[in-house]
Amino acid sequence: MKKKITLKQIARELDVSISTVSKALRDSIEISEDTRQKVQAFAKLYNYRPNNIALSLKNRKTKTIGVIIPEIVHHFFSKVISGIELVANKRGYNVIIGLSNESFDKEVINMQMLANGSIDGFILSIAKETLQQQDYHHFKETINQGMPIVMFDRIVNEIHCDKVIIDDLKGSKNAVSKLLSNGCKNVAIITTKDYVSVGKLRTQGYLEALEAYEITPDTDLILKVDDELVSDDRLESLEREIEGLFQNNKNIDGVFAVNELYAIIAMKVARNLGMKIPDDIQFIGFTDGVLSKHATPSLSTVSQHGQEMGEAAAKLLIDNLERDDEEERYTTIVIETELIERNSTK
Amino acid sequence: MKKKITLKQIARELDVSISTVSKALRDSIEISEDTRQKVQAFAKLYNYRPNNIALSLKNRKTKTIGVIIPEIVHHFFSKVISGIELVANKRGYNVIIGLSNESFDKEVINMQMLANGSIDGFILSIAKETLQQQDYHHFKETINQGMPIVMFDRIVNEIHCDKVIIDDLKGSKNAVSKLLSNGCKNVAIITTKDYVSVGKLRTQGYLEALEAYEITPDTDLILKVDDELVSDDRLESLEREIEGLFQNNKNIDGVFAVNELYAIIAMKVARNLGMKIPDDIQFIGFTDGVLSKHATPSLSTVSQHGQEMGEAAAKLLIDNLERDDEEERYTTIVIETELIERNSTK
DNA sequence: TGTCAACACGAAAACGTTTTCGCTATGAAT
DNA sequence: ATTCATAGCGAAAACGTTTTCGTGTTGACA
Structure with missing residues (x-):
């Protein structure tokens, strides 16, 4: 087992100074051709690689991005x-992952673990519990310490930073409009409680679409489900709620759901009811x-383009990190949604 | 914006030495009650946290685990x-993620990026391309440098390290036996090419189950699909392959698929054929x-217990890292699979 | 008064880099 | 012969910690 070799060891071995070795490896003109080759050959032989941690300490940057998300599955x-x-x-850059598990405490702890020099900046999506409690001091403190944050999807206006979002309102408005233009007269929505910002916005998009078609919203057709985090028995009760929705409103001919699972379950219930x-x-x-893709029938959806969101967020953060002017100007990028039509719509 | 504060700054501010500050914060008995309180109060006020990178450099351990997986979606x-x-x-410990994207080169590069001091050890599942090329030098080198590796799921016997696997053979043998005991007479298998070790083992389990029921395997009923990485047009051709399988073997009354997607698609094809x-x-x-859970009908599956595998792998690695005896003894943990019966079986 | 332990603190090394600055020897130019 | 530029290299600082060792002051005790 040959451990990783350091500059010091190379220096000792070749009987030169550490500085010389360092310079030789970086092709400095200060070093003679002779020693340069000697050092480089030796380094190659022993497979020398500079120690990242030492570099991080010296440069005061780690070339690592911290990502905090509510869940990864x-x-x-x-x-x-x-x-x-x-x-x-x-x-x-490297990417280091922290999971908040939708918990405020875990979000805070995770951020603290990473903010102590381990990373150069954060990309995150806020935990539900944090959104509920509306306690954002940890974000503010992090930003105050000079560590940049990019938020995506679940953001909050109160915090001043770069953001990447989709136009939830427009996306859902489009979707509902599609249903209406397809001939639906009574479109229901299955959504979340309002504290989830995206749920609220998507509900609003639903309402605006109805308005555009001069339809008065029927509160009976708006189902606000308790939580997105679905355990197995929650699933059962969700099914019953949706079944109730259909039973009590026999005229429903279109459903817009604010996430994939709700839609899939609603389809299942509808099919069971013989629709x-x-x-x-x-x-x-x-x-x-x-x-959505593999359900039968396959589900038409509003695509959020998650990968693009991630790319945009990373670009935003790294650009910020590598920009030397200190002028802070925060930007918000809106990723366009896309309505993917499959077999659950005409 | 108040930047992170360091020991040196506290020391200067309070007119004591760096050592004193460090000791005071760690409640050393060398320090008088007076100065201890003074320092701690000051540190708290300025929200001092030790710089992680500096600690890593000093302790020669980063308290970070590197994870390399083929894909995350x-x-x-x-x-x-x-x-x-x-x-x-x-x-x-923190977790830092690298994606190989099933590519040998990206696997190697990712490991090199992390092995230069950024992490204390690896947890990984081998990329398909690596398995095909059977080039494992990067694993060997990493281990040789004293950095421990734990492999999970896609492993290779040639490499000597801790491993976490499931009993693929037993799992699939159980599944196929279940089909047979449920009355199936002609069970087909949809599997991958043999270089994917798990595909090979699962195929073998299928064969052993047949043997146990004294059934001679019919090669027509063994469909080896080219790749698991399914793009949209690959999906189409997969459907046609499976359709061919059913058309040419009208007697098939049971299907075992080595992954979820194959099974779902096969169900769809079967339903379209009127079965x-x-x-x-x-x-x-x-x-x-x-x-599996949300398909209709819901799919019976052999659960791999991914979360448990992850937990076991992390435990194995950290135990290894924190054990001081140098005696290397590699263990292989086998996570039990579980047959989850849903509505796709009787 | 002289000795010694206990107390409270500081200096410095170490982790592995990079980089600035200074030094010496060589050869050329005056 | 003296000056001077230059090539080639080394010493040391710096990044932020922790820890070992040393040192000065105090008070007690013989």
């Missing part, structure tokens, strides 16, 4: 990470994931 | 990460993901 978030990793790697998709009832979901 | 792998993160965090599930034909997949 989730198509959207893993897509985003995939995008982050892509541009980060291309630009010589034909898309003839009797049409469905559109939000967030294009593996479920 | 994948239920199984994200589950594993989730498990790794859980125990890593609990034990004060009733599970009456005419039964299905079991491998890898319990979101598709």
Whole structure:
């Protein structure tokens, strides 16, 4: 087992100084051709690589990005990470992951763990609990210490930083408009409680679409589900809620759901009730994931383009990190959504 | 913007030495009650936290685990990460992610990026291309340099290190036996090419189950699909392949697929051909993901318990890192699979 | 008064780099 | 012969810690 070799060891071995070795390896003109070759050959032989930690300490930058997300077993978030990793790697950065698990405390702890010099900046999506408690001091403190943050998807206006979002309102408005233009007269929405910003916005898009078609919203057709974090028994009760929705409103002929799972479950319930998709009832979901694509019938969805969001966020952060003018100008990038039409709509 | 404060700054501010500050913060008995309180108060006021990079350099350990996986937009792998993160965090470690994207080169580059001091050890699952080329020098070198590796799922016997696997053979043998005991007479398997070790093992399990039931394997019923990495047009051709399988073998009444997607697609094809599930034909997949649970009919699967695998791998690695006896004894942990019966089987 | 332990603190090394500055020897130019 | 530029290299500082060792002051005790 030959341990990693250091400059000091090379220096001792070749009977030169550490500085000489360092310079020789970086092709400095100060060093004679002779010694340069000697050093480089030796270094190659022993497979020398500069110690990253030492470099980080010296340069006061780690070339590492911290990413905090609510969960990773989730198509959207893993897509985003995939995008982050892509541009980060291309630009010589590493990605270090923290999971908040939708918990405020874990979010804070994770950020503290990373903010002590381990990373150069954050990319994050806010935990639900944090959104509920509306306690954002940890973000403010981090930014105050000079560590840049890029937020994506679940953001909050109160915090002043770079952001990458989609136009939730427009995306859902489009989707609902599509249902209406496809002939649906009674479109229901399955959404989340309002504290989830995206849920709220998507509900608003629904309402605006109705308005554009001069339809008065019917509160009976708006189902606000308690939580997105779905355990197995929550699933059961969700099914019953949706079943109730359909039973009490026999005229429903279109459903817009603010996420993929709600839409899939609603389709299942509808089919069990004997409705034909898309003839009797049409469905559109939000967030294009593996479920939408492979469901039967395949589900039309509003794609969030998670990978692009990740790429944009990473670009924003790294550009910021490598920009030397100190002038802070925060930008918000809006990624366009895309309505992917499949077999759950006509 | 108040930047992070250092020991040196505290020392200067309070007119004591750096050593005194350091000791005071760590409650050393060398320091008088007076100065201790003064220093601690000051540190708290300025929210002092030791710089992680400096600590890493000094201690020659980073308390960070490097994870290299083929892709992250994948239920199984994200589950594993989730498990790794859980125990890593609990034990004060961070997790840094590298994606090989199934490419040999990216695997090597990623490992080099991390092996230069950024991490204390690796947890990884081998890229397909690496398995094909059978070039494992980067693993050997890493281990030789004293950096421990834990492999999970896609392993290779040639490399001597800790491993976490499932009993692929047993898992698939169980699944196929289940189909047979459910009355299936002609069970087909949809599998991958043999270079993917798990594909090979699962195929073998299939054969052993048949043997146990004294059934002679029919090569027509063994469909070896080219690649697991499925792009959209690959999907189409996969459907046609499976359709061919069914058309040419009308007697098939059971299907075992080595992953979830193959099973879902096969179910779809079968349904389109007018077969009733599970009456005419039964299905079991491998890898319990979101598709299996929410498909209609829901798919019976062999669960790999990804999260547990991640937890076990992290525990193995950290135990190794924190053990001081130098005696190397590699262990292989086998995580039990579980057959989850849903509606695609009787 | 002289000795010694205990106390409280500081200096410095070490981790592995990079970089600035200074030094010496060589040869050329005056 | 003296000056001077230059080539080639080394010493040391710096990044932020922790820890070992040394040192000065105090008070107690013989």
